[in-house]
Amino acid sequence: MNNSNENDTVTSMLSKSSLENKSFDTLKAEFYKDQGNQYFKDLKYSKAIESYTLAIENNPNESSYYGNRSFAYLKSEFYGYALSDADKSIELDPKYVKGYYRRASANLALGKFKLALKDYEFVVKTRPNDKDALQKLKECEKICKKIAFQRAIAIDDSLLNKSAWDQIDIEALRISNTEADYTGPKFDSNKITIEFVMELMEHYKQQKVLHKKYAYEILFQIHETLKKTPTLVEIDVASNKKFTICGDIHGQFYDLLNIFKINGIPGEQNGYLFNGDFVDRGSFSVEVIFTLFGLKLVYPDCFFLARGNHESLNMNQMYGFEGEVKSKYSPQMFNIFTEIFNLLPLCHLINSKVLVMHGGLFSKDDVTLQDIRSVNRNRQPPEEGLMCDLMWSDPQYTDGRSSSKRGVGIQFGPDITKKFLEKNSLDYIIRSHEVKQEGYEIMHDGKCITVFSAPNYCDTMGNKGAFINIKGDDLTPKFISYEAVDHPKIKPMAYANSFSLFGLS
Incomplete structure (x- = not known):
């Protein structure tokens, strides 16, 4: 006007x-x-x-x-x-x-x-x-x-170093016969198969709960897997294979199912990377995380998971995941999730040319891939430093750096992206962390791409979700956007802290 x-x-x-x-x-x-x-x-x-x-x-x-x-x-x-x-x-x-x-x-x-x-x-x-x-x-x-x-209580070193697993007898659970009335998906000899995961997704679709025996077994196995995983994971995508990068899911299980319907079930010929923020906000976070963990166990070499800022204790306590796990299982299980989230890798390098992280780039220049590899990730996110930036930062349109609109991390401009890519011989970065109207946004002369995969975020934003397809011989991103699908009448944040952040006056 x-x-x-x-x-x-x-x-x-x-x-x-x-x-x-x-x-x-x-x-x-x-x-x-x-x-x-x-x-x-x-x-x-x-x-x-x-x-x-x-x-x-x-x-x-x-x-x-x-x-x-x-x-x-x-x-x-x-x-x-x-x-x-x-x-x-x-x-x-x-x-x-x-x-x-x-x-x-x-x-x-x-x-x-x-x-x-x-x-x-x-x-x-x-x-x-x-x-x-x-x-x-x-x-x-x-x-x-x-x-x-x-x-x-953390002053006591014995309590400080005590694992949540010390409270769980996994061997007793393995031989438990307490699921006599349970008719949901099962697996034998502790072997998780794609058939089990497919049954699990259908089971969840009908709003049923996975028996705790199998839930704890999945958590035990994913914990053992992630302990051996580096902070920066290198992914090799063959020239004839499709690979898909997804952004935030935020507990929107039925939209996760829709991604698999549109893009295909994960497999050896159809690899995936989910780039953090699997849980919180949406009220089907348990269903999302067990599905993703199950797929990671079935396809450890072609299905990948990165840590987002919502895979952290403070976020989970405020935005619903803690309450949901306690409601569907127990406080002990939530403590185990906290330990597992600490082990998730912080970023992925695809074919040595595309770096994928949840948040963004750094508050200082000259950061190398080796610097990222050296980050100690097995902890809650700090308020500054490389780990914080990888999980929290956002791009901006203007050159340079500025204070974060979120109050954590920084905002980085196209010149920062260009310098980082040149120093590390990379083509571009992919990150998530922000709602985008079409589910994605291309910034910094095509060198910084945002992908967000939770359509109609929190049932209010009206945005599309999106994912990115690439092939090993052509790393040019192809964007697929989609609308939200219907879900059961359970509102987002249904399990969140009773302390509403936004009902202020």
Whole structure:
């Protein structure tokens, strides 16, 4: 919209009395705020952000505009930006209660629970009759006490080094006869076959649960497999074979089935790489992860799994996977998943020319493939360094580096990508980590590709999913986009922490 038409539109929507009492810039700001609110209600968060930004440009001293944009950033998972806007809203108006809500939510998403607790305490003190704020305060206190307890017991080295497997008698489970009434998929002699995995997918499709005997056996075997897997896995794709790279799945099991329907079941002639964020958000994460682990065990040399930022303890506690595992199995099993996720490789190198990681590139120059190989991945992700960047960073359109919109990792420009590729003799990188309207996006002169495979993310975003096909003799990516399919009436985040991040005010 040009300035003339824009001003006419604003003027036509405002009364003459309003014009007499407010500057035109202030009126324009109110118009854009209202426009942003409507976009927000329509779940068009990127459009809402644009409108709130225009409101701020016309009136940079109104705290609520920053508060509203912070909320839209939260919905877009741009927690770093959300935190910055919340801080600004409070700076402009220290009594702006929604600003404290927004800041608490951003800090929660970043795992900064003590800072979130401080803001909820302020809200409750300011609004003692606000039941929602009181509930959030109590939930946040529980989280902080739980963390403090875990740190206290970790002082004992024997507890610190104790594996979750020490609580499970896998041999007893192997000979257990407790599944007498179980009619689901089974395997003999601890040998997992493609027939078993196909039966398992059908079993899950009917919303049935895999018996714990077989679930623990899969976890035991995948744990043993991943212990032997390097941090950077090298994949050789033969010239006559198709290979597929998928992005985030986020517990959307029925969309995972649709990928296999469109692109074929994995096999020796149909290799796959799933590039992290298998779990959380969607409420069928258990079904997704056991299916992927089963396929990895059947086809260890042509089916690959990378770690995403949601294969981590903080994310799983906040976004549903912990609650889902505890609901369908037990707390002990969730602890085992945490150990297994620590062993997932961080990236994959295809035919020595294409590097695939979940997040992106690095906060410093001159990183080599050998540097990546040397990363100690068997831990929770740190807040900085190579491991953090591989799991959290995002590309930007402008050259250079900037602070992350997420509050973790960095944003890197086309010049950073070019330097990294040249130093390591690579053609391009593939990463995931971000919702894209068509399921993919090509950036940095074709050298940085994003693929995201969870269509209509969280049942709200309206995006397509996508995957990438390549062949060994032609590494040119071919993109296949697809729509979401129906799933049982279980909402995303059904197992998430009762502490809703976004029901703020």
